[in-house]
Amino acid sequence: MSRIAYVNGAYVRSDEAGVSINDRGYLFADAVYEVWSVFDGRLADAEGHLNRLDRSLKELQIMQPMTRAALLNVLNEVIRRNRINEGMVYLQISRGVAPRDHVFPSHTPPSLVITARPVDRDAAARKAEAGIRAISAPDIRWGRCDIKTVGLLPNVLAKQAARERGAGEVIFVDQDGYVTEGGSTNVYMVTRDGVVKTRPLNANILPGVTRLNLLPIIHNSDLSLREEAFTLDEAKAAAEVFVTAATSLVLPVVAIDDHRIGTGAPGPVALSLREAYIDQARRTAGS
Structure with missing residues (x-):
């Protein structure tokens, strides 16, 4: 069937x-976006994405195109x-x-576009079971990556x-050798003694909504969590590395720059967190 967009x-x-x-989105990239x-x-993590959208619009001084209730209806x-x-919805x-x-410009109404596409969850599960490889790259992005x-x-x-x-995936590294985030994900490592680390939020980090909802799951598990910076070398020496996003959910990384992470296979922490996140997202979707 033909896809339907709202424009x-x-x-x-x-x-x-x-x-x-x-x-101006075409001319200047003067626009923000969200992905559910x-x-x-039903929409997963709906409020978290709407809250982040509100913040992005406010930071760029772009008007809301409609009320939150109306936007949810659309x-x-x-x-x-x-x-x-x-x-997925974009x-x-x-x-x-x-x-x-x-x-x-003065008195110009914002433009709003919404599209949707299906996702093969079975294929996504197979991808997670195999894990992905990543490369590292210098983080040369602008200084306000907290705005989407x-x-x-x-x-x-x-x-x-x-x-x-x-x-x-690509893992960005700042000038001091610390991991910032992925090309379209937040990045985590699991130390050899079972501590989950992810970089704290600042202007160089997008406040991921999947991250927002995963951290309480980690807190309520038997795992220890530290929001602190870690280096690329520490990530390569970790027991596990994984990334999160609305598009990838929780996805294990099995190698960085051809360096094997842990056993070279998805680890139990990432896989268990993926299962727990999906279970929670399904139970709370639409709420």
Whole structure:
């Protein structure tokens, strides 16, 4: 069936949808986005993503296109019209359409686009059971990675380099040798004595919603959790490394720069946390 998109007030076929060439998201990457997982036809971690969206819009001084209740109705209608049971929803809000000028336009309504697609959960599970390889790269992104903007060219180039080397993710490293995050994920390591570490949030780290919901699961388990920076060398020497995002959920990393992590196979901590996160996401989806 043809996919259905929501574009500025209308539900249209995706292959017929379009935005203006003067949209500031196209001209300046002057836009933010969010991605939700969909479980059993319902949005996962809905409030967390909406809260982060609100913050991103506020940081860039972009107007809300509609109330939260109205936006939820549109998101759920896109899911319904596309008959998504297991899948993803993508939302993008730009500052709107205006003649090209760096300064903000006055009285310009924001542009809103929402799309959805199915996800093969069985294939995703097989990927997690095998784990992925990663490469490292210098973190050359802008200093406000805490805002979820569409300005992702450094991420695109780094993830392309990872693909060309047969890897599934890139791990960014700052100038002091510390891991910041992945190309589209938050990064964690498990020490040899079973402590889970992930870098604390700051301007260089996106506040991942999957991260937000996974940390309490770790707290309530038998695992120890430390939000502290760790180096690339520490990650390579770890018992386990894994990444999280709405697109990948919890995904084990079995090698970095061709260096085997632990046994070279997905570890029990990552796999158990993946199972626990998915169980919680399914139980709470739509709430």
